[in-house]
Amino acid sequence: MNNFSISVIIPVYNAIKYLEKTIDSLLLQTKKDIELILIDDESTDGSRELCDKLALKYDNILAIHQKNSGPAVARNKGIQVAKGKWIMFVDSDDIVDENFCETSYRLVSKFGADIGIFRYDKFHKYKDIKKANSNGSIYSSKVLEKEKAMEMLLDDSIGDFSWNKIFSKSIFLDIKFPENKLFEDLGVMYLLFEKSNSIYFTNTVLYHYRQHENSIMHKLSIKSIEDSFNFRLKRDIFFKKEYPEVYKSSLDQTLANALQYEVYINKFDGNYSNNLKSSANNLLSSFKVPKNWNCKYKIMAYLYKVSKKAFKVVCKFKL
Structure with missing residues (x-):
């Protein structure tokens, strides 16, 4: 056939x-x-x-x-x-x-x-x-x-x-x-x-x-986190311009990805993208923590804003 x-x-x-x-x-x-x-x-x-x-x-x-x-x-x-x-x-x-x-x-x-x-x-x-x-x-x-x-x-x-x-x-x-x-x-x-x-x-x-x-x-790696984060950053640009009503929800996902990225690179030493590191820092420092995040995510996000040194210590030994 x-x-x-x-x-x-x-x-x-x-x-x-x-x-x-x-x-x-x-x-x-x-x-x-x-x-x-x-x-x-x-x-x-x-x-x-x-x-x-x-x-x-x-x-x-x-x-x-x-x-x-x-x-x-x-x-x-x-x-x-x-x-x-x-x-x-x-x-x-x-x-x-x-x-x-x-x-x-x-x-x-x-x-x-x-x-x-x-x-x-x-x-x-x-x-x-x-x-x-x-x-x-x-x-x-x-x-x-x-x-x-x-x-x-x-x-x-x-x-x-x-x-x-x-x-x-x-x-x-x-x-x-x-x-x-x-x-x-x-x-x-x-x-x-x-x-x-x-x-x-x-x-x-x-x-x-x-x-x-x-x-x-179900497997995390620096590549998987960086790739997904990069895709979400590009998608946010598109939504912000074309679908502003959807942009907020998209941004919440990108913020979660940014936090995940920061946790990973602070827990495991290694090579990472300086550009993505800068983007993650800018996002987490500039935007409010989403209300629908679970307690663990909220605590880590607030800790990142207050003290990056303390954030790194927690990532190393507690996560």
């Missing part, structure tokens, strides 16, 4: 423990005219061989191998070779509902949207996954005004993830995931939203996000 309506892109790196379950959930899709593009990022645990095995077995699976370059390069490559008019993304350790593709496609087609958003839930073990449902969200299913869509990007229950959305391939023509960066979704989601003519949200859970300690989202 060459007439695919949806191309599902799955970056793969040392995911042998979970990959087969992920692909099984995609092979069970109620919508059949989909292609699965597996981009192996120089895996060493058997994932590479599994990708090739699956590609030989199924006509709608394509396996591509690249030198270790990260998920952004994999996604960009997947978009480049995709045959479908619609693009979806799945992480190689997650699980999707059987209607993941069909429901998404039906709704963006029905409402003429360029992007469709759906809800996700979290799980630790496969047996914990629940059937797709429409409960537990403060948002109702509807076509979104652009400002509301931007606001929802900042809500963790929706988020600026790539995997809980469906995209018209056409909006990627001049937008790419920033390569050699972590948290690359932060750098492009608001740009894709801005470029879209219409965005639809469905209050249905279609994606199951696995929680485990090896996930990029």
Whole structure:
């Protein structure tokens, strides 16, 4: 089959423990005219061989191998070779509902949207996954005004993830995931939203996000903190100009990232960006501490304002 309506892109790196379950959930899709593009990022645990095995077995699976370059390069490559008019993304350790593709496609087609958003839930073990449902969200299913869509990007229950959305391939023509960066979704989601003519949200859970300690989202490093902080600084500039009502919420997230950055570089000696260090200092020194922060964040932020020396001592020995 060459007439695919949806191309599902799955970056793969040392995911042998979970990959087969992920692909099984995609092979069970109620919508059949989909292609699965597996981009192996120089895996060493058997994932590479599994990708090739699956590609030989199924006509709608394509396996591509690249030198270790990260998920952004994999996604960009997947978009480049995709045959479908619609693009979806799945992480190689997650699980999707059987209607993941069909429901998404039906709704963006029905409402003429360029992007469709759906809800996700979290799980630790496969047996914990629940059937797709429409409960537990403060948002109702509807076509979104652009400002509301931007606001929802900042809500963790929706988020600026790539995997809980469906995209018209056409909006990627001049937008790419920033390569050699972590948290690359932060750098492009608001740009894709801005470029879209219409965005639809469905209050249905279609994606199951696995929680485990090896996930990029659960591992902190100076690179991950710097990359996310840099993306948020750029996003703030955009929101301040184009969506001032959303800017405050965006700034609160950037302030939290700035505090996280200061805690990390004070706790662990090492190389860091002087420009980002200066930006973090300016933000934390100039803006009020958000009221919705938890006690720990508030205490550390106030301590930073009062005494950077004391702040450093606490970072070294207490955190």
